[in-house]
Amino acid sequence: MVGVRQVLCLCIFIGFVCLFGGCRGDGSKKVTIATAANMRTAMQALVEAYEEKSGVACQVILGSSGKLTAQILEGAPFDVFVAANMSYPEEVYRSGKALGRPKEYAYGKLVLWTMEEQVPVSIGALSQDRVRHIAMANPKTAPYGVAAKEVLQHYGLYETLSNKLVYGESVAQTDQFITTRSAQIGFTALSSVFSGAMKDKGHWMTIDTTLYSNIGQGVVLVKHKEGSRSEAQDFYDFLFTFKAKQILKEFGYLINE
Template sequence: MNKVNRTYGLSLLWLLLLGACGNTPDEHQDKDKPVAITIAVAANMQFAMEALTETFTQMSGIRCETAISSSGKLTAQIKEGAPFDLFISADMKYPREIFKSGLAVASPKVYAYGKLVLWSMKEGINPTLDLLPDDQIRHIAIANPKVAPYGVAAVETLKNHQLLDKVADKLVYGESIAQTNQFIITGSTEAGFTAMSVVLSPQMEGKGKWIAIGEADYPPIEQGVVVIKREDGPMAEAEKFYDFLASEEARAILESFGYGVDDNM
């Protein structure tokens, strides 16, 4: 199989969305102001996390900062000592890896189930799996399956529909769902696989055309969270956010972005 791996080198490891949960700290403000927590966030959760952190701050008064990237790259950064207090992953594999490395307070738990979609911003294209081998589809964006769980789901979907060999030369790999989305949004690709949470976000809702991929076409995307061990870190505040993810308020937000939740979370 002649597979063209065009993994673009744009790094999103340290995209800090400061102030996503409250205002940027001011050195002249009251020293008793609650300490901020820093959350490593898988790229599929970027938009949902904005809503979650806003609600969390309103309820707790605790400020948040977020770093957005692929789950695999965030895992590497955590192992290298990056100052994260929580890790919001796109799967359970990477949080388990963090836990087995002795870097997490407790074993990971599932906070949501992700869903995959096929999305196009190109005029005149109605994206379907059957259309992907067609000549009008020259490039297909997917997240790099080596570091991004949604990329794994996309590859499994193509395999299950006997399409992977037919479209291998069309695949364009983003380093995360965020970069994959850029390929789709800018029209660099005619179509691409992304998270349902992206197309349902206020920022992207109603843009382009998309279809949901059947959940039987890929393994369940169990998205996990762990609290990171960090000396002198804001552990109590981090655990409050960890608990918040199981609250009714958080579950309602996650569902509004297309994530699945259940009573066992």
């Protein structure tokens, strides 16, 4: 008998589906990749490179790391989980839903970003009257939201500015708040300002990495009842190749050479 929780999980799962891959090859092979929202544009480039190399189609499921983790724990049929930090894939591993321990594939950086010409890009500007809304990802589900919260706490501003904060459920939604100017300024991933359509848009500054916890982003192979799939392992291995590392660097990620 299907419970309410399982039905809700399925609905959330369907809501977050985003297909970047096409039907390449003979269509009999496919890798389903659960991907943190901050990786959306970089993942599109990675998938294109992988599909060209392998002929294997990829289906990308986009969402916050926290929500994707919840879906995996409920049995969502993902093959690979590409998260925005290490804690969520570690949770998947501890729950017995992973084939092995997660591994760091990249390191993210936090930026402050605005589309408003009149708004200075600085921590000091956050307290100005002209800044009515400050966007950030939800710290409960998104690692970049945790980082933004830590920065504000460092400056003693998290409580002071609480009435201005607007939370996106993921980096993708946070970026939408910023780019549509629903928020005058916001914290997001460096990869966002390097993404195709947004490149060279607005003004941004990187945040001192000593002010927030390391955003070491992890990947893990998801365990299935029917066993592991070679295509999933192949994509996992591809993330650590020279080609993939070059793509990640182009989108603002730090990489261990």
